[in-house]
Amino acid sequence: MWPVETGLSGHGVIVTGGAGGIGTAVVRAFAAEGARVAVHYRRSETAANRLAEDVGGLALHADLTVEEQADALIPEAARRIGRLDVCVANAGVWPSEDRPLWELPVERWEATLRANLTVTFLTARAFLRHAATTGSGSLVLVGSTAGVFGEAGHADYAAAKGGILTGLLLSVKNEAARIGVRVNAVAPGWTVTPMTTEARQDPALERRVTATMALKKLGTPEDVAHQIVVLASDHLSGHVTGQIVVVAGGMEGRLLQE
Numbered sequence: 117m118w119p120v121e122t123g124l125s126g127h128g129v130i131v132t133g134g135a136g137g138i139g140t141a142v143v144r145a146f147a148a149e150g151a152r153v154a155v156h157y158r159r160s161e162t163a164a165n166r167l168a169e170d171v172g173g174l175a176l177h178a179d180l181t182v183e184e185q186a187d188a189l190i191p192e193a194a195r196r197i198g199r200l201d202v203c204v205a206n207a208g209v210w211p212s213e214d215r216p217l218w219e220l221p222v223e224r225w226e227a228t229l230r231a232n233l234t235v236t237f238l239t240a241r242a243f244l245r246h247a248a249t250t251g252s253g254s255l256v257l258v259g260s261t262a263g264v265f266g267e268a269g270h271a272d273y274a275a276a277k278g279g280i281l282t283g284l285l286l287s288v289k290n291e292a293a294r295i296g297v298r299v300n301a302v303a304p305g306w307t308v309t310p311m312t313t314e315a316r317q318d319p320a321l322e323r324r325v326t327a328t329m330a331l332k333k334l335g336t337p338e339d340v341a342h343q344i345v346v347l348a349s350d351h352l353s354g355h356v357t358g359q360i361v362v363v364a365g366g367m368e369g370r371l372l373q374e
Contacts, residue, residue, distance in 0.1 A: 123351035125150030128197035130190065132180060132239055133207030135160035137309025138258070140167055141337030142204055145345045147171035154193040154200075156180075156207065180207055181230050186238035190246050200250075202348045203243035206258040208232040208276075214269030225272045232276035233284070240288060240299075248295045254348045255292065257285055257301040258340075264303050264362060265370045277303075281360055289358035298357040300347040305364025307335040330366030339363050 129146045133139040134155035140163075143153050153173035157164035164175035174196055178189040194200035209231040211224060236257055247253035262270060263277030281301055289299040306325045326332045343361045346352050 121351055122149045122345060122349040124202070124345070124349055127151045127201040128154070128194065128199040129202040129204070129348070130154040130156060130176075130193045130197075130200060130243075131204045131206055132156040132189075132235075133158075135164040135167055135175075136206070138304065138307060138337045138340050139204075139206050141341035142206060142344050143167055143171060143173065145338070145341040146202070146348075147173065149345065151202070152197050154197055156189060156193075158207070180235040180238055183238060186235070187242050189239075190242040194246055200243075200246055201252070202254045202256070203239065204256045204258065204344055204348070205236045205239040205243075207235050207239070208258065208260075210260075210273055211270065216269060217271045220272060228272035229276045229279075232273065233279045236280050237284065240284070244288070244292055244295070244297060247292070247297045251296045253297040254350065254353075255288075255297060255299045256344050256347050257281075257299070258344075259285075259301050259303040259360065261303050261305040261362060261364045261367055264360075265367070267370065285360070286358060293357065298347075298350075298353070300353070300357060301360045302340055302343050302347070303360055303362045303364070304340045305329070305335055305362070305367050307337060307340060307363075309337055324371050326365065327371040328368045329364065330368075333365060335363055335365065 129151045131139050131142050134143045135157045143155050146153050155164045155168045155175045158179055168175040178185040180186045257280050259281040260277040262274040263281045267274045285301050292299045340363050343363050
């Protein structure tokens with residue numbers, strides 16, 4: 117797959133939200149490198165089991181908004197795989213309804229932060245507890261361009277992803293270095309996935325979202341997955357930590373006015 121060796125063959129990898137659009141591409145990309153992959157899912161049991169069977173991995177269920185289940189997922193993955201070297205904290209939820217801040221219910225605000233920022237915290241904490249016993253590992257957090265540029269109508273999601281890409285990433289990369297772990301992040305822009313299907317029904321959407329991109333097109337899950345593999349690989353990114361790779365066609369900002 118790659119012109120140089122990634123060194124991931126035989127490694128254990130867990131991908132949270134692994135049965136979703138980006139998650140599926142990430143699972144397949146690691147499997148193509150010879151890694152054994154655990155596909156985490158919350159609701160998509162059938163898809164997760166089918167994907168795990170396709171790549172010779174395994175499917176694991178957990179509700180990552182529940183602390184006890186998040187804490188149990190990583191040890192279970194390590195036990196079932198036999199080793200765990202890489203964690204991709206991909207699970208998250210994008211509320212599709214546009215709501216300006218003055219109309220945003222606190223219930224949605226809190227639910228979105230929990231489903232994105234808190235879930236990522238719990239995943240990272242569990243993986244680093246495991247990595248502290250092995251003395252090595254790579255953690256890749258999945259943010260969003262919403263956390264870089266903001267996203268009107270989705271302040272809750274932007275705040276959650278911004279928290280992942282700034283305070284969480286920049287703090288954890290310093291702490292994790294003490295136990296031999298690299299921590300990086302990707303920030304996908306608009307990507308063609310099932311989660312964005314409803315929004316992409318608007319025929320003018322692509323023009324609006326690509327207006328500030330050098331590459332005038334939506335991303336694919338594979339675009340994101342390849343960058344995650346590069347960041348996870350000690351061979352390719354062994355001296356890279358605390359970095360954000362924005363996978364958004366050279367986006368420079370958001371279109372504010374029609």
